[in-house]
Amino acid sequence: MRYLVLIYDEETANPSPAPPDPEQWAKTMGEYNEYTALLRLRGAYEAGEALQPVTTATTIRIRDGLAMTTDGPFAETKEALGGFYLIEARDLDEALELGAACPGAKYGSIEVRPIQELPSA
Amino acid sequence: MTEASAAHELVDRLFREESGRAVATLIRVLGDFDLAEEAVQDAFARALEVWPVQGVPRNPGAWITTTARNAAIDRIRRAKRLVAKTEQLGRDVALDSTSGGRWGEEMTQTDGIDDRLRLIFTCCHPALAPEAQVALTLRTLGGLTTPEIARAFLVPEVTLAQRLVRAKRKIRDAGIPYRVPPVEVLPERLDAVLRVLYLIFNEGYSATAGDALVRRELSGEAIRLARIVADLMPGEPEAIGLLALMLLHDARREGRTGPGGELVLLEDQDRSRWDRAAIGEGQQLLDRALRLGRAGPYQVQAAIAALHDSAERPEATDWREIAALYARLAAISPSPVVELNRAVAVAMAEGFDVGLRRLDALAGDEQLAGYPYYHSARADLLRRLGRSAEAITAYRVALALTTNEVERGFLGRRIAELGGARPN
Numbered sequence: 229m230r231y232l233v234l235i236y237d238e239e240t241a242n243p244s245p246a247p248p249d250p251e252q253w254a255k256t257m258g259e260y261n262e263y264t265a266l267l268r269l270r271g272a273y274e275a276g277e278a279l280q281p282v283t284t285a286t287t288i289r290i291r292d293g294l295a296m297t298t299d300g301p302f303a304e305t306k307e308a309l310g311g312f313y314l315i316e317a318r319d320l321d322e323a324l325e326l327g328a329a330c331p332g333a334k335y336g337s338i339e340v341r342p343i344q345e346l347p348s349a
Numbered sequence: 350m351t352e353a354s355a356a357h358e359l360v361d362r363l364f365r366e367e368s369g370r371a372v373a374t375l376i377r378v379l380g381d382f383d384l385a386e387e388a389v390q391d392a393f394a395r396a397l398e399v400w401p402v403q404g405v406p407r408n409p410g411a412w413i414t415t416t417a418r419n420a421a422i423d424r425i426r427r428a429k430r431l432v433a434k435t436e437q438l439g440r441d442v443a444l445d446s447t448s449g450g451r452w453g454e455e456m457t458q459t460d461g462i463d464d465r466l467r468l469i470f471t472c473c474h475p476a477l478a479p480e481a482q483v484a485l486t487l488r489t490l491g492g493l494t495t496p497e498i499a500r501a502f503l504v505p506e507v508t509l510a511q512r513l514v515r516a517k518r519k520i521r522d523a524g525i526p527y528r529v530p531p532v533e534v535l536p537e538r539l540d541a542v543l544r545v546l547y548l549i550f551n552e553g554y555s556a557t558a559g560d561a562l563v564r565r566e567l568s569g570e571a572i573r574l575a576r577i578v579a580d581l582m583p584g585e586p587e588a589i590g591l592l593a594l595m596l597l598h599d600a601r602r603e604g605r606t607g608p609g610g611e612l613v614l615l616e617d618q619d620r621s622r623w624d625r626a627a628i629g630e631g632q633q634l635l636d637r638a639l640r641l642g643r644a645g646p647y648q649v650q651a652a653i654a655a656l657h658d659s660a661e662r663p664e665a666t667d668w669r670e671i672a673a674l675y676a677r678l679a680a681i682s683p684s685p686v687v688e689l690n691r692a693v694a695v696a697m698a699e700g701f702d703v704g705l706r707r708l709d710a711l712a713g714d715e716q717l718a719g720y721p722y723y724h725s726a727r728a729d730l731l732r733r734l735g736r737s738a739e740a741i742t743a744y745r746v747a748l749a750l751t752t753n754e755v756e757r758g759f760l761g762r763r764i765a766e767l768g769g770a771r772p773n
Contacts (some may be wrong), residue, residue, distance in 0.1 A: 229524045319526040
């Protein structure tokens, strides 16, 4: 089965994020590189990306044919989506094990969601 | 008793005992909770038709599982015909790929693991909400109906039905596995299973008013399920300890209420009404668990219950040992409620004033402040110390926090007794 591992954290949600401390940044990047390597080793890696902070987000909605574009996310939240991995796992137990190994689990929270596999057209 | 009504009674009894086993096996083979449950219900309906006429088969449990398997095949065929009729072109039903060719030897265990154990670990998976774990366990393994579970937990039937549907959907769509967890996660997952069983037991054991029969059945069901887990995992001391704990508490059930259904405290109970056989079995189980050399909270609580059970008179209770066991429990599984019980045991062992000082030291705890038993325990010690006015105040706080009619009756009587006493 495929699962999306969503990484939520407070810093991404911060409206005025502090510039990252280079030392801390390097450490975090190192952890994520190791994690990606682990996923590849397990044959679980399909994709993974980090996102820019929520201050760079733009929300679009189309109502009655009119596009409404607004700055930022719709609702203020404590944590925001900061990145994701798409993984392949045998079952939820393996997906949760891999999710728990994600460095973000120590700082923020990890949401593990199964992919809805739709029949291809 | 006529042949027909005898068969009827047997079917009822078997349903409780065997439906969980049949459902567990069919879920493994079919990979579908709903289909498994429906097929097992079909099989029991068929038993009610056939057994009174043809007689009861030699192995009724195996008959049920085989008949349920056939009923499932019928349902799959009918579903397929329906699909054909509605001319859904191309794709065959998904059922086909999960069930085709997996009958036969797969119906019997292949790896020596009882399917009921797989099922209980799936039902108590931490990815499911706790209340869903409880409902699903009772529904699939216990064979309780949705209305029965709803009544026992005082939730609307619709709510409970939705809870079950959501849980089953999550098991399927999120890929919750159907297996006994591997050894590296087994301890925490077994904890979750035992917690669910203990919760079911307590719900049935607590003197909450309402349908007494349903509650008795809940406790009985928890004991039955705990017995299965303990039998299937004989190397797990806490599983055995939980079964012992349940038996040692349940043994006092008859003594806990008076003729009018009123609450009778431990020290006032007629100990001849306690179930000696259950106490004996509980003590044996506890000894077996303790010999495995890994004591845990259930074993310690069972040891406390065993000390109460083995006291022939209230004065013969070994309160010193009980207080020591609560100290041990506080060390391995600390909680304000454990401290409350410990204070009461200390009061009985070392003096009411010593216990009361311990209780007063817990006064700042938020959880205990809203916990009626904290206030009734304090009230009881104040009463024993002759401090009636303070006792009445504490009983009133407990009364205000209690919704259970049986317990309210008890607290009301205590207040009346103290109010009648002359100040000295």
